[in-house]
Amino acid sequence: MTKNWDIFPKVQPYGEDLANFSCYRLYEKSAIAGYGVLSGCVVSRSSASAVVVSSGTFTVAGVKKTFAGGSLTSISAAAAGKHRYDLVYIDGADDTLKLAAGTEDTPTSATDFLENYVPRPAGPTDTDWIVLAVIRVTESGIENTNFGTNSYATGSVANMRLGTPFGVDDTTLQVVDGVISVKPSYVKADGATPLTGNWDAGAFKITASQLESDVAAGTAPLVVASDTVIPNLNASKLEGNTASAFAVAAKGVTNGDSHDHSGGDGAAIVAGATSFSTTARVLGRKTASGGAGEECTASEVLAMLGTEEQGDIIYYNGSVFTYLPHDYAGMDLQCGGHGANPSWGKSPWVQETNFTARPPSTSTITMTSDRTSVIKKGMGLKYTWNGTTYYGIVSAITSNLLTVAGAPLSTSYDVTALYWCPPERVIQVDFFVSGKFADAANTALLNSDVNTAFEWNLGKAYCVLIRHKVKTDDSGANQPRVTISIAGAVVGTDNSNAGQAVAETWTSTVVGINTSNYDINPDEAIEIVTDANGSNDNAENLTVSAVFVLE
Numbered sequence: 001m002t003k004n005w006d007i008f009p010k011v012q013p014y015g016e017d018l019a020n021f022s023c024y025r026l027y028e029k030s031a032i033a034g035y036g037v038l039s040g041c042v043v044s045r046s047s048a049s050a051v052v053v054s055s056g057t058f059t060v061a062g063v064k065k066t067f068a069g070g071s072l073t074s075i076s077a078a079a080a081g082k083h084r085y086d087l088v089y090i091d092g093a094d095d096t097l098k099l100a101a102g103t104e105d106t107p108t109s110a111t112d113f114l115e116n117y118v119p120r121p122a123g124p125t126d127t128d129w130i131v132l133a134v135i136r137v138t139e140s141g142i143e144n145t146n147f148g149t150n151s152y153a154t155g156s157v158a159n160m161r162l163g164t165p166f167g168v169d170d171t172t173l174q175v176v177d178g179v180i181s182v183k184p185s186y187v188k189a190d191g192a193t194p195l196t197g198n199w200d201a202g203a204f205k206i207t208a209s210q211l212e213s214d215v216a217a218g219t220a221p222l223v224v225a226s227d228t229v230i231p232n233l234n235a236s237k238l239e240g241n242t243a244s245a246f247a248v249a250a251k252g253v254t255n256g257d258s259h260d261h262s263g264g265d266g267a268a269i270v271a272g273a274t275s276f277s278t279t280a281r282v283l284g285r286k287t288a289s290g291g292a293g294e295e296c297t298a299s300e301v302l303a304m305l306g307t308e309e310q311g312d313i314i315y316y317n318g319s320v321f322t323y324l325p326h327d328y329a330g331m332d333l334q335c336g337g338h339g340a341n342p343s344w345g346k347s348p349w350v351q352e353t354n355f356t357a358r359p360p361s362t363s364t365i366t367m368t369s370d371r372t373s374v375i376k377k378g379m380g381l382k383y384t385w386n387g388t389t390y391y392g393i394v395s396a397i398t399s400n401l402l403t404v405a406g407a408p409l410s411t412s413y414d415v416t417a418l419y420w421c422p423p424e425r426v427i428q429v430d431f432f433v434s435g436k437f438a439d440a441a442n443t444a445l446l447n448s449d450v451n452t453a454f455e456w457n458l459g460k461a462y463c464v465l466i467r468h469k470v471k472t473d474d475s476g477a478n479q480p481r482v483t484i485s486i487a488g489a490v491v492g493t494d495n496s497n498a499g500q501a502v503a504e505t506w507t508s509t510v511v512g513i514n515t516s517n518y519d520i521n522p523d524e525a526i527e528i529v530t531d532a533n534g535s536n537d538n539a540e541n542l543t544v545s546a547v548f549v550l551e
Contacts, residue, residue: 026123026124027124027131027160027162028162029127030124030127030128030129030130030131030162031131031162031163031164033061033127033128034059034060034061034062034063034164035058035059035060035061035092035127035128035129035130035164036058036059036130036161036162036163036164037056037057037058037059037130037132037161037162037163037164038056038057038058038059038064038163038164038167039056039057040054040055040056040057040067041053041054041055041056041057041058041067041090041130041132041161042054042056042159042161043088043132043133043135043157043159044154044155044157045135045142045144045154045155045156045157046071047141047142048077048140048141048142048143049073049074049075049076049077049141049142050071050072050073050074050075050142051071051072051075051088051133051135051142051157052069052070052071053067053069053070053071053072053088053097053132054069055067055068055069056069057167058090058130058167059130059164059167059168060092060095060128060130061092061128062164062167062168063167063168064167064168065095065167067090067095067097070097071097072088072097072098072099075099075135075137075141075142076137076141077137077138077139077140077141078104078137078138078139079104079139080139081106081110081139082104082105082106082107082119082138082139083104083105083106083107083110083116083119083136083137083138084101084102084103084104084105084119084137085102085113085114085119085120085121085122085134085135085136085137086099086100086101086102086122086134086135086137087099087100087102087121087122087123087124087131087133087134087160088131088132088133088134088135089124089129089130089131089132090129090130090132091128091129091130092128092129092130093126093128100122100123100124100125101122102119102120102121102122102137103119103120103122104119105118105119106118107119112147113136113147113148113153113156113158114134114147114152114153114158115147121134122134131160131161131162132159132160132161133157133158133159133160133161134157134158134160135156135157135158136153136156136157136158137156142155142156142157143155143156144156276295277295280297280298281295281296281297282295282296282298282301283295283296284296284300284301284304286300286303286304302314305321305322305323306322306323308323309325309326310326311326312324312325312326313326313333313342315341315342317341318339318341324341324342324343324344327344331344331345331346332344332345332346332347333345348421348422348425348550349382349419349420349421350419350420350421351417351418351419352371352375352418352419352420353418354367354368354369354371355367355368355402355415355418356368357414357415357416358411358413358414358415359409359410359411359415360411361409361411362408362409362410362411362511363395363403363404363405363408363409363510363511364401364402364403364404364409365383365401365402365404365409365415365418366400366401366402367397367398367399367400367401367402368400370399370400371397371402372397372398372399375394375397375402375420376394376397376423377394377395377396377397378393378394378423378426379393379394379420379421379422379423379426380392380393380420380421380422380423380425380426380464380549380550381393381394381404381406381418381419381420381421381549382417382418382419382420382421382549383404383407383409383415383417383418383419384415384416384417384418385409385410385413385414385415385416386410386413389417390406390407390515391406391407391462391464391518391549391551392404392405392406392407392464392511392549393405393406393426393464393465393547393549394420395465395510404511405464405465405508405509405510405511405547406462406464406465406511406513406518406549407462407464407511407513407515407518408511408513408515409511421549425549425550426547426548426549426550427458427461427547427548427549427550428545428546428547428548429454429526429545429546429547429548430543430544430545431446431450431454431526431528431543431544431545431546432450432541432542432543432544433445433446433449433450433528433541433542433543433544434450434540434541435449435540435541436537436538436539436540437449437480437530437539437540437542438474438480438502438530438531438532438533438534438537438539439532439537440532440537441530441531441532442529442530443485443527443529444527444528445527445528445529445530445542446526446527446528447527453525454525454526454527455523455524455525455526456520456521456522456523456524456525456526457522457523458522458550459522459550459551460519460520460521460522460550460551461519461520461548461549461550461551462518462519462520462548462549462551463484463486463491463513463518463519463520463546463547463548464513464518464547464548464549465508465509465545465546465547466483466484466491466492466499466500466508466509466513466544466545466546466547467506467507467508467509467544467545467547468482468500468502468506468507468542468543468544468545469502469503469504469505469506469507469542469543470502470503470504470539470540470541470542470543471504471540471541472504472538472539472540472541473502473503473504473539474502474534474535474536474537474538474539475535475536475538476534476535476536477535478501478533478534478535479501479502479503479533479534479539480501480502480530480531480532480533480534480537480539481494481495481498481499481500481501481502481530481531481533482499482500482502482528482529482530482542482544483497483498483499483500483528483529484526484527484528484529484544484546485517485526485527485529486517486518486519486520486524486525486526487520487524487525488525488527489514489516489517490514490517490529491513491514491517491518492509492512492513492514493512493513493514494509494512497514498531498533499529499530499531500512501533502539502542520548526546528542528544530542
């Protein structure tokens with residue numbers, strides 16, 4: 001601890017001298033109590049109304065703490081002709097930088113600082129102040145003036161950083177009534193302090209004479225991540241089993257390697273082949289009687305399921321593996337889906353592969369082989385492009401070209417699948433409307449002009465062709481246009497969904513079919529739709545045919 005006696009009156013203190021000397025003794029008393037500076041914390045003038053304090057370390061009751069640095073601003077000037085000696089300190093109660101203002105008075109000498117008896121410097125009100133400096137404040141504020149032979153005060157700042165002999169790191173140690181000791185929260189070598197939480201020793205080894213666990217049954221006393229063998233580990237149980245639960249090595253084992261099972265604890269094991277003649281063999285019993293194990297092929301194992309014939313199929317019926325006996329030629333394997341067994345059946349659709357994938361038009365497919373002997377006009381068609389399956393019929397076929405009526409093809413996408421079905425799955429429904437029918441637009445011609453109705457009662461199907469003719473055309477230049485609707489949705493797309501104009505000859509759609517509306521389901525109605533496009537509204541005797549392909 002440095003004693004700066006020169007900054008106070010040197011004469012034997014009495015009266016006012018004694019008061020100033022007492023201030024210094026109070027500063028010194030705080031340092032002795034463990035409230036002092038270890039390093040840094042230097043106070044310097046920054047302006048007439050402010051000081052700055054550098055970073056450093058200090059102690060509070062002997063415990064080392066860090067000061068990040070700081071400043072005190074807006075320090076008011078003294079009254080005219082007066083001095084005031086303020087105290088800069090760190091409050092040990094909250095570790096903050098503070099200023100204690102002295103009492104203003106007329107100085108003993110207007111040009112001196114701490115040599116004056118009057119005014120006296122501010123004194124601490126508690127011993128937990130860490131005193132840093134006394135600053136001289138005049139009517140001009142903090143003057144930039146040095147004092148003393150050796151400049152004990154620079155810029156009107158007299159540093160009072162009284163040192164302390166030590167500072168304790170309180171992360172592990174504590175100071176109580178001047179006595180340094182280990183904090184109670186730390187484990188002591190003598191085991192006097194028990195653990196209060198999980199302890200992770202990191203990548204270090206703990207060595208002791210004995211490891212004892214007192215955890216109750218039901219909780220594993222050890223948790224091990226490594227599967228490396230532990231040499232010399234001796235336990236009375238393995239997986240909860242005592243030694244008596246395991247076969248004795250001296251019985252039923254020859255030289256500890258091969259097994260003859262001729263006696264001892266292994267006698268109940270059936271003797272059999274221990275090596276095989278080739279690969280893909282298993283040990284089993286294929287002879288129709290009990291006995292030793294035999295070498296079996298995969299086919300011999302599968303034959304154990306029952307009497308097999310060529311063409312049979314093995315499947316799992318939900319309980320065991322079994323056979324599906326073969327059926328006659330031409331039958332197709334039908335999958336019943338999840339939870340059902342497979343069966344044999346006949347699909348009405350025959351896949352066709354002799355075609356070019358990309359259609360040349362929306363109604364034709366190029367054939368790569370002459371299929372006119374198999375595929376006939378009027379047969380149903382099913383084709384897939386861009387991931388969607390559509391339906392149509394064969395309207396014409398040559399050796400190299402198949403013409404489609406129904407859902408349009410795409411010249412931008414390949415046909416990825418093509419099927420045909422016999423004409424028995426193609427259904428034609430005819431409607432007749434007697435007399436004049438196009439005197440006005442009508443979406444329910446059967447109901448209004450024929451006083452009848454039609455509902456579909458077969459399986460799901462698709463309308464692929466709409467044909468119509470009249471006995472007598474409209475006498476004017478323009479003819480009415482006709483199409484059909486299914487469940488209220490118009491099917492034909494020709495002439496902006498109005499349908500094709502009637503004529504005294506048959507008029508048929510090609511690919512003018514709306515694929516969003518062309519499917520029909522049981523109990524859905526069919527109606528005839530006409531507009532008023534006729535010039536004189538006198539076309540009469542209408543026949544309409546709708547052609548459907550069953551799904």
